[in-house]
Amino acid sequence: MKAISKLKSIASASPSRSRSLSLVSIGSRNVPASSFSSLLDEFTNFCYQRDLPRAMKAMDAMQRHGIWADSITYSELIKCCLARRAVNEAKLVHNHVFSNGHQPKTFLINILLNMYVKFNLLDQAQELFDQMPERNVVSWTTMISAYTNAKLNAKALKYLILMLREGVMPNMFTYSSVLRACDGLLSLTQLHCSIIKAGLESDVFVRSALIDIYSKLGELQNALGVFNEMVTGDLVVWNSIVGGFAQNSDGDEALNLYKRMKRAGFPPDQSTLTSVLRACTGLALLELGRQVHVHVIKFDQDLILNNALLDMYCKCGSLKDANFVFTRMLEKDVISWSTMIAGLAQNGFSREALNLFQSMKDYGAKPNYITILGVLFACSHAGLVEDGWYYFQSMKKLFGIDPGREHYGCIIDLLGRAGKLDQAIKLINEMGFEPDAVTWRALLGACRVHRNVDLAIFAAKQILKLDPEDAGTYILLSNIYANSQRWDEVAEVRRTMKAKGVRKEPGCSWIEVNKQIHAFILGDNSHPQIDEINSHLNQLIHRLMGLGYVPDTNFVLQDLEGEQSEDSLRYHSEKLAIAFGMISMSRGKTIRIRKNIRICGDCHIFAKLLTKMEQRTIVIRDPIRYHHFQDGVCSCGDYW
DNA sequence: CTAGGGTTAG
Numbered sequence: 001m002k003a004i005s006k007l008k009s010i011a012s013a014s015p016s017r018s019r020s021l022s023l024v025s026i027g028s029r030n031v032p033a034s035s036f037s038s039l040l041d042e043f044t045n046f047c048y049q050r051d052l053p054r055a056m057k058a059m060d061a062m063q064r065h066g067i068w069a070d071s072i073t074y075s076e077l078i079k080c081c082l083a084r085r086a087v088n089e090a091k092l093v094h095n096h097v098f099s100n101g102h103q104p105k106t107f108l109i110n111i112l113l114n115m116y117v118k119f120n121l122l123d124q125a126q127e128l129f130d131q132m133p134e135r136n137v138v139s140w141t142t143m144i145s146a147y148t149n150a151k152l153n154a155k156a157l158k159y160l161i162l163m164l165r166e167g168v169m170p171n172m173f174t175y176s177s178v179l180r181a182c183d184g185l186l187s188l189t190q191l192h193c194s195i196i197k198a199g200l201e202s203d204v205f206v207r208s209a210l211i212d213i214y215s216k217l218g219e220l221q222n223a224l225g226v227f228n229e230m231v232t233g234d235l236v237v238w239n240s241i242v243g244g245f246a247q248n249s250d251g252d253e254a255l256n257l258y259k260r261m262k263r264a265g266f267p268p269d270q271s272t273l274t275s276v277l278r279a280c281t282g283l284a285l286l287e288l289g290r291q292v293h294v295h296v297i298k299f300d301q302d303l304i305l306n307n308a309l310l311d312m313y314c315k316c317g318s319l320k321d322a323n324f325v326f327t328r329m330l331e332k333d334v335i336s337w338s339t340m341i342a343g344l345a346q347n348g349f350s351r352e353a354l355n356l357f358q359s360m361k362d363y364g365a366k367p368n369y370i371t372i373l374g375v376l377f378a379c380s381h382a383g384l385v386e387d388g389w390y391y392f393q394s395m396k397k398l399f400g401i402d403p404g405r406e407h408y409g410c411i412i413d414l415l416g417r418a419g420k421l422d423q424a425i426k427l428i429n430e431m432g433f434e435p436d437a438v439t440w441r442a443l444l445g446a447c448r449v450h451r452n453v454d455l456a457i458f459a460a461k462q463i464l465k466l467d468p469e470d471a472g473t474y475i476l477l478s479n480i481y482a483n484s485q486r487w488d489e490v491a492e493v494r495r496t497m498k499a500k501g502v503r504k505e506p507g508c509s510w511i512e513v514n515k516q517i518h519a520f521i522l523g524d525n526s527h528p529q530i531d532e533i534n535s536h537l538n539q540l541i542h543r544l545m546g547l548g549y550v551p552d553t554n555f556v557l558q559d560l561e562g563e564q565s566e567d568s569l570r571y572h573s574e575k576l577a578i579a580f581g582m583i584s585m586s587r588g589k590t591i592r593i594r595k596n597i598r599i600c601g602d603c604h605i606f607a608k609l610l611t612k613m614e615q616r617t618i619v620i621r622d623p624i625r626y627h628h629f630q631d632g633v634c635s636c637g638d639y640w
Numbered sequence: 641c642t643a644g645g646g647t648t649a650g
Contacts, residue, residue, distance in 0.1 A: 139641090
């Protein structure tokens, strides 16, 4: 406040104010006006020519003679400084326009403010802002936007309030900035009301910002409400709503909106396609993803879009396509490498993943937190205990990354799977993080592989303490008890589930055939070809049994999708989907299935034997990993 | 002079 009053007094005393008729402000009486004006002309020309060195020299001379140019000329000079990232020159301009008590217009100070923001010098911007004798909506918006971009949400919201208190009305620029600073529904609702009151809800920038922030807070119905409020003629508004659903794992709705968008006559751009690919990724829609790929070619070297395409192919289990995209990408960033490494690992190609990690380092790319996770995942799923342990131990030293909870999770998985359950428990105790549900699930997974019932019960109980809604774990626990005839405990688990209102999500498998998605659920007979499917499935089971297949009725430590009986096992959703794929797809085509629950041991054996008997390839993606079945073996090496 | 949309894990 002191600084402001000081500046104000200087401003009113400044001689330049009373001589504002000419562009030249004269601070000295001994020099003829004509030479001032030629100096000024020179300076102006250099600024417009973007000749920074000469402009700076001319500015220096002007400062000695107490001459100032008009704000537009300075703004040209500042643009030039920004383009060249000339911070020191920019500061000299700042000093110059305030020299000898000269008081620049608010317009020009705003430009200086914005300049500091763009140079990421927030402290300097703040200092200048504090000194401004007069702050208009642009000054406030510049600061708010700066704080929003710096993720200083509280500060951004505080500045909105201060601005209102000073009686400055926010405009659409202000709202589209400050909306991004909302981190709770309360502040967002308040802002939304103010926007409506100010009559700004139809502004496309405000609308897209509203949709985006509602989506980021998971309030998709509100986002959709804003979107449906009025028809939009703006691509970004469309992209916001499509992206909102894609990022909230509602691929179906994202794809519906995308269809609506195309019907409305909007050609998709990079951002749209990135979201659409993400939706395909979540739903494992390889064929639709391929169709989108055709549009992607138009935006050939867009890095983000290519990364999304790469991920889509990985998560749809088509490593051939993923490799094709990856090798053709001229520009690769850490996300491209991480995506490909994790993609190979999840699909069971651990060796390839580790080789690619080596290539990445040879190439000179710097791994990040997520890259290392992919590497550790590769090691754990290939049983490469020593490699994994080495990377885990040396990640800090080699890559400067501290192991996080997720890294510990991978290593617990690695040790657990390798049968080193004691070491895994030791690590949980030593890791310096409070173990979370994911940590205990890693241990539980290891118990499943090694059939360690007691430890499994312990881990399952820990999971339920931390995540009391986890239906799968209740079922698993109840199955364990049932298997040991501990009926009281079975009943107890069931009672808890009922009391908490936890219901098991039904196991479901999806398969995409001829651009149609077919869903199968155990016991659901609504598919039009269900009789044909059941009869084909029975035939397959019968023929496989003739070749030695025995349904695996050991249900212990398995989170089954239905009741425990051989008969229901027979109709697990993935078996139905496989049978359907066999009768509806030509022999050379890979049968690709996505399911929402992990594959059970019986279906795994079934699929393996089937690929041998029928010479087909089957890919099943479960929530954690991928199984590529071919010629009687699975890419997971029976290790999942 | 100030504003909006897209990618890796969990």
